[in-house]
Amino acid sequence: xxxxxxxxxxxxxxxxxxxxxxxxxxxxxxxxxxxxxxxxxxxxxxxxxxxxxxxxxxxxxxxxxxxxxxxxxxxxxxxxxxxxxxxxxxxxxxxxxxxxxxxxxxxxxxxxxxxxxxxxxxxxxxxxxxxxxxxxxxxxxxxxxxxxxxxxxxxxxxxxxxxxxxxxxxxxxxxxxxxxxxxxxxxxxxxxxxxxxxxxxxxxxxxxxxxxxxxxxxxxxxxxxxxxxxxxxxxxxxxxxxxxxxxxxxxxxxxxxxxxxxxxxxxxxxxxxxxxxxxxxxxxxxxxxxxxxxxxxxxxxxxxxxxxxxxxxxxxxxxxxxxxxxxxxxxxxxxxxxxxxxxxxxxxxxxxxx
Amino acid sequence: xxxxxxxxxxxxxxxxxxxxxxxxxxxxxxxxxxxxxxxxxxxxxxxxxxxxxxxxxxxxxxxxxxxxxxxxxxxxxxxxxxxxxxxxxxxxxxxxxxxxxxxxxxxxxxxxxxxxxxxxxxxxxxxxxxxxxxxxxxxxxxxxxxxxxxxxxxxxxxxxxxxxxxxxxxxxxxxxxxxxxxxxxxxxxxxxxxxxxxxxxxxxxxxxxxxxxxxxxxxxxxxxxxxxxxxxxxxxxxxxxxxxxxxxxxxxxxxxxxxxxxxxxxxxxxxxxxxxx
Numbered sequence: 088x089x090x091x092x093x094x095x096x097x098x099x100x101x102x103x104x105x106x107x108x109x110x111x112x113x114x115x116x117x118x119x120x121x122x123x124x125x126x127x128x129x130x131x132x133x134x135x136x137x138x139x140x141x142x143x144x145x146x147x148x149x150x151x152x153x154x155x156x157x158x159x160x161x162x163x164x165x166x167x168x169x170x171x172x173x174x175x176x177x178x179x180x181x182x183x184x185x186x187x188x189x190x191x192x193x194x195x196x197x198x199x200x201x202x203x204x205x206x207x208x209x210x211x212x213x214x215x216x217x218x219x220x221x222x223x224x225x226x227x228x229x230x231x232x233x234x235x236x237x238x239x240x241x242x243x244x245x246x247x248x249x250x251x252x253x254x255x256x257x258x259x260x261x262x263x264x265x266x267x268x269x270x271x272x273x274x275x276x277x278x279x280x281x282x283x284x285x286x287x288x289x290x291x292x293x294x295x296x297x298x299x300x301x302x303x304x305x306x307x308x309x310x311x312x313x314x315x316x317x318x319x320x321x322x323x324x325x326x327x328x329x330x331x332x333x334x335x336x337x338x339x340x341x342x343x344x345x346x347x348x349x350x351x352x353x354x355x356x357x358x359x360x361x362x363x364x365x366x367x368x369x370x371x372x373x374x375x376x377x378x379x380x381x382x383x384x385x386x387x388x389x390x391x392x393x394x395x396x397x398x399x400x401x402x403x404x405x406x407x408x409x410x411x412x413x414x415x416x417x418x419x420x421x422x423x424x425x426x427x428x429x430x431x432x433x434x435x436x437x438x439x440x441x
Numbered sequence: 442x443x444x445x446x447x448x449x450x451x452x453x454x455x456x457x458x459x460x461x462x463x464x465x466x467x468x469x470x471x472x473x474x475x476x477x478x479x480x481x482x483x484x485x486x487x488x489x490x491x492x493x494x495x496x497x498x499x500x501x502x503x504x505x506x507x508x509x510x511x512x513x514x515x516x517x518x519x520x521x522x523x524x525x526x527x528x529x530x531x532x533x534x535x536x537x538x539x540x541x542x543x544x545x546x547x548x549x550x551x552x553x554x555x556x557x558x559x560x561x562x563x564x565x566x567x568x569x570x571x572x573x574x575x576x577x578x579x580x581x582x583x584x585x586x587x588x589x590x591x592x593x594x595x596x597x598x599x600x601x602x603x604x605x606x607x608x609x610x611x612x613x614x615x616x617x618x619x620x621x622x623x624x625x626x627x628x629x630x631x632x633x634x635x636x637x638x639x640x641x642x643x644x645x646x647x648x649x650x651x652x653x654x655x656x657x658x659x660x661x662x663x664x665x666x667x668x669x670x671x672x673x674x675x676x677x678x679x680x681x682x683x684x685x686x687x688x689x690x691x692x693x694x695x696x697x698x699x700x701x702x703x704x705x706x707x708x709x710x711x712x713x714x715x716x717x718x
Contacts (some may be wrong), residue, residue, distance in 0.1 A: 137620075137624060138623075139620055151507075158623070159620070160625075160628060165624060166624040170617055172614065172620070172621035173616065173621075173642070174622075174641075175613065175620075176636075176640050177639055185622070185625055187623060189631060231622075237625060243624075412486070
């Protein structure tokens with residue numbers, strides 16, 4: 088039995104549907120991210136798990152117990168907010184012990200648990216500090232410790248790193264993941280940052296306009312996006328329109344250029360069908376390096392230096408594609424306007440669902 | 442740096458307006474103090490203060506007004522804090538209406554309020570369609586009059602108390618703090634008493650002190666409801682004596698400053714608890 092289940096959950100605000108027919112089963116100890124743009128319903132779904140919103144349809148259960156209509160205070164679900172939401176009038180230790188004191192746990196047990204949590208977040212010496220005396224990253228760690236102190240069945244994190252600067256975001260997300268693994272706690276993480284979701288999750292739920300577009304491991308979501316939306320939202324992607332030339336052989340034609348694809352979806356198509364296909368920028372390389380299934384004539388349109396990666400915009404037929412190549416100071420890059428050839432394997436050409 | 446450039450850098454106009462402001466506020470205060478100390482001819486003394494404080498009616502009326510003020514503040518907090526909290530949390534669309542209502546005491550004079558109170562509450566409350574009296578007219582007995590005057594003072598203090606509390610709640614993220622407390626298992630009572638109230642304490646104190654000042658000096662409601670409060674006493678004293686009212690006025694100024702000092706002490710000079718976000 089799944090640890091957390093959302094079954095046919097929908098949420099309507101008047102005529103507006105924020106979440107539609109959301110089905111998900113999360114295993115105990117799993118780290119699942121809800122990924123999507125603003126307004127896609129990911130936070131609303133999280134808030135329905137927390138109990139701050141009631142589903143219009145469907146139910147939420149933990150360990151088989153229906154919690155759909157339970158008050159947030161009765162759910163034993165820990166929550167970490169984007170704005171930290173630490174109680175400004177309480178010290179770090181008081182904040183962490185708040186939930187335990189509400190549960191009327193003995194004072195000694197509270198102190199022991201608070202010390203454990205302070206040690207878990209490496210803020211042993213900050214127990215007596217007030218939130219305003221801490222940095223943003225430290226405050227969010229305290230918020231995490233406060234949510235974990237009550238030993239919740241599920242930990243919910245609502246864009247917890249959005250208010251922090253880039254470096255702290257990266258180190259804190261690793262810390263959150265390490266703590267989650269150590270405590271083996273089921274976690275639901277809401278983010279609009281695809282890199283964050285890819286780096287931290289066991290599974291990613293990609294949401295678009297209130298619906299689930301794809302559920303999969305970071306590897307699956309990135310390498311085998313099911314829809315054009317997922318393909319575009321997760322990572323950088325080249326998409327283009329083509330016509331099916333031979334579905335059995337996997338042949339496509341784009342602006343008079345022939346491509347070969349190994350995508351099984353193509354076998355369901357008929358000759359002459361219009362399809363949208365995608366190729367990740369890193370799947371292209373210059374034909375002179377390793378020749379692959381597709382060798383395509385192109386013109387160099389633009390070159391952007393991104394540090395470790397150099398992004399080269401090439402024009403194939405009438406369509407522009409991005410190609411990423413590792414920065415190598417000993418490799419001579421082409422010049423803008425040069426004619427060249429790029430190559431990619433047939434597995435790199437994915438046909439997208441509508 | 443030469444003298445000319447130093448003079449050019451001196452913010453002359455700022456200092457001038459500041460000095461004029463200080464003169465405007467300090468001169469009447471100084472005049473009141475000087476007058477209150479001039480009861481004995483050709484010498485400065487605290488004679489007026491001694492006479493004012495030695496009058497048993499002073500302690501009696503002042504004590505009673507303080508009691509009314511404390512009760513008004515307590516009931517206002519009980520009424521206004523949950524109201525402002527609920528409006529912020531669940532009924533933001535009602536905010537404009539409530540703000541309008543809280544401004545009414547500025548528009549409707551206290552005399553209208555007191556006549557309204559007397560008109561409504563000077564008749565007994567009967568069981569409908571019978572002559573069976575449930576409650577005697579509130580104006581007829583001491584407890585009833587106290588209830589009426591505290592109710593009236595709550596209305597007079599409403600603009601100050603509501604706005605202070607509402608401003609205090611604006612500075613802390615009430616909604617997220619509430620949700621954080623709920624997710625940790627807190628019920629509404631715990632949330633208001635242990636999370637919301639401590640975080641708006643400076644705002645609450647400001648509203649409470651303004652209400653205190655209004656109630657202690659209030660004349661109209663107290664006079665027409667016939668209670669022996671400090672406001673009417675001061676008014677009567679002013680009609681018969683010269684120096685004592687000045688002494689008492691200056692004392693109330695001192696009390697106000699003390700109150701402001703308390704705000705500074707309680708809030709650590711920050712006006713509001715930091716780190717709300």
